[in-house]
Amino acid sequence: MADTNRTRRQRSEQPRQRGKVDVDWLGRDLRGTWGDRRLAARKKVADPRFQRIDDLTVADHRQRAFEQLQLLADDGAVLAAFPKRLGGDDDHGGNIAGFEELVLADPSLQIKSGVQYGLFGAAVLHLGTEHHHDTFLPPIMRFEVPGAFAMTETGHGSDVASIGTTATYDERAEEFVIHTPFRGAWKDYLGNAALHGKDAVVFAKLITKGVDHGVHAFYVPLRDADGAFLPGIGGEDDGYKGGLNGIDNGRLHFTDVRVPRTNLLNRYGDVAPDGTYSSPIDSPGRRFFTMIGTLVQGRVSLDGAATIAQQAALAIAIRYGAERRQFNASSDTHEEVLLDYRRHQRRLFTRLAKAYAQTYAHERLLVQFDGVFSGRTDTPEEREDLETLAAGLKALSTWQALDTLQEAREACGGAGFLGANRLVQLRADLDIYVTFEGDNTVLLQLVGKRLLGDFAKQFKGVSKADIARFAADQFFDRATSLVGLRALSQDVRDLRNVKKSSVALRDADVQRDLLEDRVETMVADIAGRLRHAPKEQEMAAAAFNAEQHQLIEAARAWVELQQYEALAAAVERAPEATKQVLTHLRDLFALTIIEEHAAWHLEQGRISGTRSQAVTSTIERLLVKLRPHALDLVAAFGLGDEHLRAHIATGAEASRQAEAQAHYDRLRAAGELPTPEKRAKGTNPDAQPIAVAGAAPVPPSAFTDSAPSAPSASDAADAEEGATLASR
Structure with a gap:
């Protein structure tokens, strides 16, 4: 038998x-097409230096993710999408293929890398022009300037077109004045904002000569060399989260913070010294979706x-x-x-x-x-x-x-x-x-x-x-x-x-x-x-x-x-x-x-x-x-x-x-092997009518064991x- x-x-x-x-x-x-990039990334995933340690405190996890990202920056692994003339490879597909494999090491590392290079750095790359590339990208790529991508607001997440932060142009000073006029306009859930971010790309409604030209992106310094907020800038730590606690998510707010006119990332919209607005895209709606689409x-x-x-x-x-x-x-x-x-x-x-x-x-x-x-x-x-x-x-x-x-x-x-x-x-x-x-x-x-x-x-x-x-x-x-x-x-x-x-x-x-x-x-x-x-x-x-x-x-x-x-x-x-x-x-x-x-x-x-x-x-x-x-x-x-x-x-x-x-x-x-009691008696007092031959009754241990549930007769x-x- x-x-x-x-x-x-x-x-x-x-x-x-x-x-x-x-x-x-x-x-x-x-x-797929970028298999070599994936395999190279998996070598890093296999390196304990990049792997998650589960029992770290929030502070220690944040510090570890910061140090891991510096390691990635040092060996150039995260720079594939940037221009060759600046040290990248102009390889957009390969960059993403390698980046997404980092989820196997630690999702916090992956997303922190994404904030730095896929959002903050990419916004400068795709929304800025040559001046911004030459000025801002090299230190971003070297991770000398950790940055935040300040788009989402407490009061507006997916509806970016309705954000409340404004950037009003001052013709006399040739500066933009960045301002959050109410609490709901605070920038929120931003990676690198709570602790590590030195600068940010801030999305705000561009206003010049009394006309609101919609959402544009501005390069804004956040902290001084000692890590303290610059005048007019404040923020909060988002604190412990349901996951990704290696990332220092936080909130930012701006009170009449001034940045030079040239800090407008002006690929799709520019303001002349006299305040005149111009754009290669006439339609405000299409301009907005084009800018957002680059990300x-x-x-x-x-x-x-x-x-x-x-x-x-x-x-x-x-x-x-x-x-x-x-x-x-x-x-x-x-x-x-x-x-x-x-x-x-x-x-x-x-x-x-x-x-x-x-x-x-x-x-x-x-x-x-x-x-x-x-x-x-x-x-x-x-x-x-x-x-x-x-x-x-x-x-x-x-x-x-x-x-x-x-x-x-x-x-x-x-x-x-x-x-x-x-x-x-x-x-x-x-x-x-x-x-x-x-x-x-x-x-x-x-x-x-x-x-x-x-x-x-x-x-x-x-x-x-x-x-x-x-x-x-x-x-x-x-x-x-x-x-x-x-x-x-x-x-x-x-x-x-x-x-x-x-x-x-x-x-x-x-x-x-x-x-x-x-x-x-x-x-x-x-x-x-x-x-x-x-x-x-x-x-x-x-x-x-x-x-x-x-x-x-x-x-x-x-x-x-x-x-x-x-x-x-x-x-x-x-x-x-x-x-x-x-x-x-x-x-x-x-x-x-x-x-x-x-x-x-x-x-x-x-x-x-x-x-x-x-x-x-x-x-x-x-x-x-x-x-x-x-x-x-x-x-x-x-x-x-x-x-x-x-x-x-x-x-x-x-x-x-x-x-x-x-x-x-x-x-x-x-x-x-001891004889089961029911065999020793020659009967089975616990037997239940079962229609299918070979289906065993559920043992009492099934209700206390942590293993998956017992198979039914249909199983x-x-x-x-x-x-x-x-x-x-």
């Missing part, structure tokens, strides 16, 4: 492999860092799940590996598919970013596309990072809660990623507005007859869906057979059609409702406000489509064996997204009831197909023990389990089905 159970258990653990992952090829493909790299880098954090979390959880054993579901002598439980697979593999899709989507974003900022593809249209994609990907990847880190933590039980295994601290540090560089909800509104704008452009210059035909086609398509004709045609093709439905759902064209259709339908619906909205401002705003939820959902659907397309493209270029495994991963990503929005697809008549059922059953089959490749798929991330620094991901758990099993095997072989049924499928 024991031998039979052991054979069954081994078959469950090792379903028949179809396809084999070429880990080396996949690793190179995942690292898009913050969103690009957060998308990448959030994706890398997911890779790390999944590598830790899947390595651990492949070793940790719990409960005798199918054997009297061997406990089950956690990763063989179907629920455990679903909680991790679906998120693994999303991490892959986000990794490949980020690579596309990074290539587009580099094209624009290098000047190769720098057009207004490309910049608008870049801003839209960066906003959408940053929103979904940072939200998904929190979800994945939390699920990975729970999947590792009590071990996941220990600081030594990093998951809890990573989640705390990444929490703020969903808020800074643009609140995620606001960013998706930006994406949604772009989708509406693109929809409206289709009809620019189109005749009324063409519009009428379009409306008729839309009406016919909608009517076909709502009366069930589309679903009926699916049932006819599938013969209401779940297996045939599953085959259809694994077709890339079907997946793409469902994902595209959701975007197009939602955008058209919103546009149709807004077309009849009143023109009067207040009523028009109310009408748009009523559509915000649907607009954000449409934006989310569009971003999911971009992620799918990126993963699908990776499938097509993969070597044959790896392609098969990546196809399963692509299918899992697509069907997970479709399942999450199943209610919409059913309500809209886009899928039949049979196909809706097949979505879930197909996901279950895909989990079985991916189980043998799980360790290879996370190995391709290229994260070694020195990068993860999580004890449970080092193989220590496998050694512990082997030791325990060897102990019981010795006792069993020697005949010294055992899933394991049974998985073994059956694998043996076919």
Whole structure:
């Protein structure tokens, strides 16, 4: 009996492999265009000098991050994006690729570096002109002048256009007077503001000759050589935070602080000595968005860092799940590996598919970013596309990072809660990623507005007859869906057979059609409702406000489509064996997204009831197909023990389990294993009716142990089905 159970258990653990992952090829493909930059950054991540020490005080953590950043500056690792004539490499994509890897060392170091070089220094680079580059950038690059990026205010975060700080030009002195007129206009949450910042780029409304020309950036000294605030400047320490406590976030306020006229970063707007304002961009709105758009790299880098954090979390959880054993579901002598439980697979593999899709989507974003900022593809249209994609990907990847880190933590039980295994601290540090560089909800509104704008452009210059035909086609398509004709045609093709439905759902064209259709339908619906909205401002705003939820959902659907397309493209270029495994991963990503929005697809008549059922059953089959490749798929991330620094991901758990099993095997072989009470009595007084053979009752220890919850009878049924499928 024991031998039979052991054979069954081994078959469950090792379903028949179809396809084999070429880990080396996949690793190179995942690292993308700037793989060398990533590998160089990972060498630094592996250096203990750059790694986080968890039990530091806030003060000590701040000092350590400061010293670490000086080390990065000394070896030039953070200077890649700056001009070659000043000591950089003019490598914008490579700079971001290396920067985002620092999240593995310490997110505080990564973000402090981002404040110094990606915000403060980048503002001087992209908003200033040659005078500012030559004057201010060299000491910034050498980290001789730590700086703050003073945009956000206590009263205004994402709505930068409405900030209260003013910069009023004084013609007689040829100076700008920087002033915060009320408490809500204090600059807030600024890295380097509480302690280390010597200078700042301050965003304020430029006023000259009584005209407000909107938000512009000014270079403003903050502290003297002894670290004391200069006259007219004050501030506060933001204090302890929920994460990133290696960064000295703080507040700043200005009372009639004067700076020279030439401290205006004047690439997009300038003031002559006599106070005359000029700009190469006539439209105030377009000028504002152009200036803000030059700082898009913050969103690009957060998308990448959030994706890398997911890779790390999944590598830790899947390595651990492949070793940790719990409960005798199918054997009297061997406990089950956690990763063989179907629920455990679903909680991790679906998120693994999303991490892959986000990794490949980020690579596309990074290539587009580099094209624009290098000047190769720098057009207004490309910049608008870049801003839209960066906003959408940053929103979904940072939200998904929190979800994945939390699920990975729970999947590792009590071990996941220990600081030594990093998951809890990573989640705390990444929490703020969903808020800074643009609140995620606001960013998706930006994406949604772009989708509406693109929809409206289709009809620019189109005749009324063409519009009428379009409306008729839309009406016919909608009517076909709502009366069930589309679903009926699916049932006819599938013969209401779940297996045939599953085959259809694994077709890339079907997946793409469902994902595209959701975007197009939602955008058209919103546009149709807004077309009849009143023109009067207040009523028009109310009408748009009523559509915000649907607009954000449409934006989310569009971003999911971009992620799918990126993963699908990776499938097509993969070597044959790896392609098969990546196809399963692509299918899992697509069907997970479709399942999450199943209610919409059913309500809209886009899928039949049979196909809706097949979505879930197909996901279950895909989990079985991916189980043998799980360790290879996370190995391709290229994260070694020195990068993860999580004890449970080092193989220590496998050694512990082997030791325990060897102990019981010795006792069993020697005949010294005590007989369980229920066997000694010849009966089982605790037995409960269980419908599925091989499912063990939950032991009392399951309610006190910190390990993941016990498998249910359905888990055992899933394991049974998985073994059956694998043996076919």
